Amino acid sequence: MDSRPDLAAAADRMAAVAAGIGEDDLASPTPCAGCTVGDLLAHVVMLTLAFRLAAEKKPAPVEGPPPEPSVADLPADWRRVLPERLDRLAAAWRDPAAWRGRTAAGGVDLAGEEAGVVALNELVLHAWDLAAATGLPYRCAPEDARACLAFAMSVPDDPEARRGLFGPRVPVPEDAPEFDRLLGFSGRDPAWSPS
Template sequence: MFDLGPAATTMSTLVAGVTDDQLDRPTPCTDWTVGDLLAHIHQFASVFTANARKEPLQPPTTLVEDWRTAIPEQLDRLAAVWREPSAWEGRASAGGVDMSAEDNAVVAIEELTVHGWDLARATGQGFHTDGGQLDQVDRFVAMFGSDGDGPFGPRAAVPADADRVQQLIAATGRDPLWQPAAQ
């Protein structure tokens, strides 16, 4: 077991830092705006909360009007439910892939981490995480990546002086140096 709380708290802080004029900005997620990414964050937080409870769910698919409160509240629920031992038992599904509950938690922390980085980059915020969280995302990359490819595309090149976050982002198939186009 590991705690999703720090990653959920970081994501809540990043969500709070988004301004209305940033909702149409591009993100490192091809074809997604910041608004689309926020909708996805709410969606996956809802799904992984339901998965921990072993309950079916129809998650939101578009950005809800009260996203500034709804997303952080859902992230709090996500962190809380994964602190229950029963969340780590049995099986669950992520993206249509059946897996152990523990592997499902690995996918959840990957979503929090990688999309946290995406949101930070798209909105000009800093992104900070710890080694334990990155260790879990490394597990995700090992589970769903293959030789030369990350789970979301070919591994990107990293500069020689890349830090661990940049290396991990590159391993997922994202450009660790991505910047939004000048506004």
């Protein structure tokens, strides 16, 4: 039985959230400190390319860690670009070769299987971030929540290990739903709202 996650559901959910975002939402705050909706969309557009190239074992167009997210880097045609990149990302990670060997994303050397789960985690968490920021509905697939929670729990609870990946953990009851526990482990308050 294949235990590799399929990124298609998470990519589809991200596309659905992005489709509901209006131009007047771009300046709204998100659960990611100091990051507006526009900044976060620019980050998602960039990461969909970076993690597709990681799946294909191709070099990134720019080496090293990604720049700080900025709406200034959001393509004018992001409504066309993002769904296309999400489709290509999910397709690239359906290739079993993507999950084998070594690759890199954001200047970090990773095993293919690690990179695939990080890509899934980015889609799941940032779709929720964008939905929470704009009041749009979001529901994570249970299998994606499970895979991302296992990944989040595997990251040591120290600032150095979490830097660039997660914020400080937010306490969430142990009997909370898996997705809420994922949010807490990743440094997000499940009850966050923009006001």
